[in-house]
Amino acid sequence: xxxxxxxxxxxxxxxxxxxxxxxxxxxxxxxxxxxxxxxxxxxxxxxxxxxxxxxxxxxxxxxxxxxxxxxxxxxxxxxxxxxxxxxxxxxxxxxxxxxxxxxxxxxxxxxxxxxxxxxxxxxxxxxxxxxxxxxxxxxxxxxxxxxxxxxxxxxxxxxxxxxxxxxxxx
Numbered sequence: 001x002x003x004x005x006x007x008x009x010x011x012x013x014x015x016x017x018x019x020x021x022x023x024x025x026x027x028x029x030x031x032x033x034x035x036x037x038x039x040x041x042x043x044x045x046x047x048x049x050x051x052x053x054x055x056x057x058x059x060x061x062x063x064x065x066x067x068x069x070x071x072x073x074x075x076x077x078x079x080x081x082x083x084x085x086x087x088x089x090x091x092x093x094x095x096x097x098x099x100x101x102x103x104x105x106x107x108x109x110x111x112x113x114x115x116x117x118x119x120x121x122x123x124x125x126x127x128x129x130x131x132x133x134x135x136x137x138x139x140x141x142x143x144x145x146x147x148x149x150x151x152x153x154x155x156x157x158x159x160x161x162x163x164x165x166x167x168x169x170x
Contacts (some may be wrong), residue, residue, distance in 0.1 A: 007055065007134040024124065028154060030052035033081050035074055036124050046161045049073035050136075051081060052125040058084045061135035062125055064110065067161030068141065076100070076139055080107075094135060094170040103142055108166040110136040117165055138165050 001100050016022040022038030030144045040047065050064040056097035065073045079099060080090075095104035110117055118126040120136060122136065141156040142148050152166045 006092060008129070009130070011130055011132070014058075014130065016165060020124075021169055024128075028056065032057040032085065035077050037070055037074065037139070037168060038121075039070070046163065047073070048072070048121065049077050050122050050125060050127050051077050054081050054084065055134055059082045060089070061109075061137045062122070063107070063137050064165070065139045065141075066163060072115065076105075090137075094168070100141065103146060105142070106140050106148060106163065106169065107137040108140055109169060110166040112137050114165065121165065136165075138162075140164070 002078045011027070014021075016025055018071060024034040024036070033051045033056075035049055035051055038152065046066045048064055048066040049070070051062045054060055054062050058081070063077050065076050067073075068076075072089075076099070083099075084090075090107050092107050092109045093105060099105050101127050112118070112135075119129075119137070125134070125136075140148055140162055141158075143155040145153075145155070147154040148157045148169075149162050149164060
């Protein structure tokens with residue numbers, strides 16, 4: 001946990017600049033984190049949901065989930081945070097069997113040196129943490145046959161819905 005908390009060394013929470021900032025900061029104060037859902041109205045890019053505040057509140061990486069329905073993405077992000085609050089810790093690149101009934105999911109560390117990570121996917125969280133680097137994990141789900149996007153024969157639809165932003169399991 002020290003490594004993650006060190007990402008906040010010297011950080012101070014920004015002043016809200018608008019109603020959205022105020023609302024999200026209120027959620028962080030009340031629940032420990034806020035979620036931001038992003039969708040492409042033209043359906044050219046996959047929708048995603050990401051957290052802000054898990055690092056601040058729990059000292060653990062933020063999370064991002066692509067594809068799936070909005071309510072499912074929100075539930076997965078919240079369940080990740082709730083389980084961390086309950087004392088669970090998740091290692092990257094290992095199956096998590098009991099998060100989604102019938103399917104394992106995996107968390108991969110996001111490569112924050114990739115420019116699109118903050119520019120295209122975690123804009124508000126990046127602003128909130130003072131435009132500094134911070135740990136993020138991507139929750140990746142398998143296709144209906146249990147294959148992850150980096151595995152042979154994974155369905156193309158599953159691959160398209162989840163751009164992989166991090167270090168893939170070996």
